[in-house]
Amino acid sequence: MSNNEFNLDQFKATYFEECAELLIDAETRLALLQQHPDAVDVEDLHAIFRVVHSVKGGAGAFSFDQLVGFAHIYETLLDKMRQGTIAITEDLITLLLAANDILTRLIQAAQDGVTLTDSNLLDITNQLKSFAEDGSHKQQEKPAPPSSQEPPQQEEQPAPARKSHYTIRFSPKPQLFQHANEPLLLVREMKQLGELSTTVNTENLPNIRKIEPDIAYFSWIFELVTDRSLADVEEVFEFVTDDCELEITVATPEPASAGLASSDEPPHTQGSTDAPEVPATSPVPEGKAAPLSPPPENIPGPLQPAGAPPTAAKVSSIRVDLDRVDRLVNMVGELVITQAMLKQQVDNLPPEFAQYMSKGFEDLGMHTREIQESVMAVRMQPVKSVFSRIPRLVRELATKLNKQVELVTLGEHTEVDKTVIEQLADPLIHMIRNSLDHGIEENAEARVAVGKPSKATVTLSAEHRSGRIHIIVTDDGRGINRERVRSKAIEKGVISPDSALSDEEIDDLIFSPGFSTADEVTDVSGRGVGMDVVRRNITNLGGRIAVQSIPGQGTKFVMSLPLTLAVLDGMIVSVGREKFVISLTSIIESLRPAIKDLHHLSNGATVVAIRGEYVRLVKLHKLFKITDAEKDPSKALVVIAEIEGGRRVGILVDELLGQQQVVIKSLEENYDPVEGISAATILGNGKVALILDVDGLNTMAKAEINELIQEKQNDYHPISEALPPPLIGTHSIEEQREAEIAECN
Amino acid sequence: MALKVLAVDDSKTMRDMVSFTLRSAGHDVIEASDGRDALSKLMGSGRVDLVITDVNMPNMDGLALVKEIRANPTHRLTPILVLTTEADGAKKEEGRAVGATGWIVKPFNPEKLLQVVQKVCP
Structure with a gap:
């Protein structure tokens, strides 16, 4: 038995993960119960029972005693409910919901390695108990939670100093073999306890033609000399007590008289193996052989088919550690970057070389994208x-x-x-x-x-x-x-x-x-x-x-x-020598504004009129202090992006370089959060590009304007952050307000 | 002797623990997540020396599985151990009644599991 490396902790992660899934299942079922308290599907009760049962099973293995204790009480009630001994009422369902909460908390507590002590726990526990008691008029077994029970035999083992002599009369019932129990194995086990001698009684063996191979015909008398307790000896027969007549007598002093025939194997072979000092003599008591009647009708029927199989389709799935998936996602991300990098290098080749490779690169690009989508799909959950x-x-x-x-x-x-x-x-x-x-x-x-x-x-x-x-x-x-x-x-x-x-x-x-x-x-x-x-x-x-x-x-x-926090469909834009990524989902359109549509406000802001609506411009070169960028909006491009609340903002950029799926690298993890930037990515040329946080930019732009205004005058009323309503004539509200501000000055 | 063991439990934790213990002791383990799954694995895998099954499982529970195995001409004499958390004997009795060879009371420690396996397997 090589169990030295057996460490329970390695199963804990699986257990808690499993618990989380189980709890969701229970929660869903409870929700169903609560919606239809009058028409309870017993299958739901079974399922909730199994959840609690599984939680308890694992908890027992890890000795989460508090969790085991509670799960046991909860389970007892559920068991009675599913057996129909307790009527299902709304109160009861409410209690189950509360119990499920406690269970959730206890699991969390077990995970955190703490013990819960609040009154709620006690209260719900008592309620569960009293429901279980009131509801069932039947026997009230299982009073105490069997927190970490070993079979009781092991506990009260007195370890006697003196060797005892056990006489064991063992007469299997015919069905013994049909439960796949094997007397030979019992003999083997007893031999491990001490010195054993065996007598076999074969008188019930019928005519050889009538022998059924899986019916037990023999009976045995074992003489065992050992320092082990009676409980240990009884434990040998633990699994067969119902399938045999068993009588164990103990004589603590020296071996009693009893003539012994020792036999190792069930069949006739007689010969002394373990007790050489006692000569083989009489085959001993006939009386014990009496119950050995082998009528076929006595055979318990393992013949009836098992319970009706439900028709639920089987979902085949495996559980994978999230770390592994993350690693895969990361690697695929790198793959995408490498692919983009190679593509760029190929594009720089002279056309006669590039054309050889372009078809291959198209395929590669397609496959890369497919891989990426598949990997992302792995992380998807309903x-x-x-x-x-x-x-x-x-x-x-x-x-x-x-x-x-x-x-x-x-x-x-x-x-x-x-x-x-x-x-x-x-x-x-x-x-x-x-x-x-x-x-x-x-x-x-x-x-x-x-x-x-x-x-x-x-x-x-x-x-x-x-x-x-x-x-x-x-x-x-x-x-x-x-x-x-x-x-x-x-x-x-x-x-x-x-x-x-x-x-x-x-x-x-x-x-x-x-x-x-x-x-x-x-x-x-x-x-x-x-x-x-x-x-x-x-x-x-x-x-x-x-x-x-x-x-x-x-x-x-x-x-x-x-849908995901790992990749993003982005538009790569350039501002001077810098490249930025704007999330494609937030982009509405891009345009080159005509001079007449541009309005410069005295507060430093610029708005552009687009189809009767003013949109504030965010000047990236200003916010990020990029000197070599195009500063004249009418010569640059404006990317119109959607921000919070469905409003719009225009981002001033030099050029659109094309769209690309980019792998998001968190700034918080790799650097520090930066205002106006949501994350970073690595472009095909291996350079880092920043992904713009459009809402953040808008806030920054507003803040900058407010600062300007603050400088201009101190007691002004803050301008509404709203963009102006649709244009009426040529003057916008904002322009009017600008005029007002000018007057104030 | 290395045994081929079919471990049946709907709880992955339990299955992992049983399999790990048995594998550390040099046995082969086939895993199944419920009775139905176990039956199909059993049919597909020729000789199996031992089945260890949980009782409470969806689709087909452990007791039904025991019955099915006992009714199967090829596997009817396969030793079956029932995993049970009930220490009070109710589940053991039911298991016995349908033909289980023995039982293991959860929670078990690895030694205990292997000891019980020893008990029912040649």
Whole structure:
């Protein structure tokens, strides 16, 4: 037995990973139960039971005693439920949900190596116990959690100093062999305990023609001299006690009289092997052989077919360590870079050489891209794992807030990168909380009064849209109260009292730092985390969040996230000698503005008029102090990109160099965060290019302008950050405001 | 003697632990994730010296698997160990009733597992 290298820790990672999956499954099933408490599918109960059972099994192996104890109690209740001894009520399902929470926390605690001590744990444990007891009028076995039980035989082993003499009468029942037990192995095991002599009784052996090979006909008497305990001897027969007549007698002093025939093998061969001092004599008690009746009807039937196989299709999958996938993604990233590099070198060759290679390079490029897509697909997971947590959240919140809410979930199979999924949960939960707490009317009467169904609907959906995933939370509540938002924003100093904001801009204020409209902090939404944090988290992921609201009809949050955080379809642009990458998904168009469309404002900003709309220009050469760039907008190019809230900004660049899929290298990991830059990448020529954070650039540009204005005058009212509304005539509001500012001066 | 063991458990953790223990002791291990999977692996792999199976599994549980094996003309005399967390005997009894050779109480340590394997395999 080479177990020295056996280290349990190596299985822990698998275990916790597995637990996470199991919990999701349980959670999903519980959500189903909770939706249809009247029509419970017993298969769901079985599945939840198996989850808890598996958690317990592993926990036992790692000696997570607290987890084992709780899982056992939880499991006991589930077992009774699935057997139908306990009626399923809504209260019970609520308890199960709570129990599942505790289970989740205990698993986390086990992972962190801590012990939970809160009252909630105790409370739920007691509730589970009392449900299990009240519900079943049957026997109440398993009172204590079998935290880390070894078979009891091993524990109370007194280790006797003196050798005992055991006489073991062993008469197998006919079915012994059919359970694949083998007397020979018992003999072998006993021989390891001490000195053994064996007598075999063969008188039940029928005529050779009638012998059935898998029926036991013999019986034995073993004489064993050993210093081991009775429990040890009994353990030898542990698996056969039901399939035999067994009688063990002990004589502690010297071997009792008993004449012994010792035989090693079951058949007739007689001869002394282990007990040479005792001569073989009588075949001993006939009485014991009596129960040996070998009628065929006695054979237990292993004949009935197993339980009806369910029809569920089998999903074949393997589990792979995320590190490995990450390494693969990284390598493929390098491959893409190398490929781009080679391509560039080939392009520099004289045409007569280049043409030989171009076909090959096209193929290589195609395959590289395919590999990359396949590898990315490995990391993709359905958002279901996050969505499955929502139903109970809604249910619990609805109960707490005393509102009637129905949750509709759409597109839960939409796939997105695992890292994105992990970061999705918190903002999503916050959005749902917000919808239930603030979005939906205080009570059903208020809804009915305005002609809505008394039960509110919250829709959660996911969909792919132009290379991004959109997660949308919609409620049919009262919508954003713009008057209140506005006055609150003024009160909190988020905006100045006279700022003119469009409806969308007012709605957008809810994402401002330090903003909360709830007059009193509730324990639902008011957890010290505002929508500004949600927005920041999402922005950090390269995502956007926007809100649309129609007063009286409802609110819609749209969260848009990149499908992956590893690669990006980018447009490479040049500014002077520098090259930058702009995410293709944020680019709307690019154009060379005519001089008449360019308007320079006195605050230093430049706007360009595009089809009746003003778009602020972001001058990269200014922000990043690039001296050799084209500074005249009418000679340069403007890339129009979309920013938060669907607004636009124009990025001034010298040239577009072409689009390319680039591998994202995090700046935070490899360097330090830089304002206006979201990440870096390596281009085909091996040079590093920075990936622009368009929203960040916009903020930088605004800040720069504000500084300019601050310098100009100190008591000005901050200009609305809004871009001007559609053009009327030739003067924009901003120009008018510019005039006003000039007058002030 | 090196044995060919079919290890059946829906929990990857448990399967890993059983396989690792057995492999460290020089045995060959085939893994299956539920009873149905185990049956198909059993059919596809000729002689198997020992089956170690969990009880609670989706698709086909361990007890049904034991019954199936006992009803199979080729494999009906294969030793089968049932993995059970129940120390109180209920599962052992059920296992016995359908024809299991023996059982291993979870949690087990590697020595115990190998010891039990020794017990039922020549």
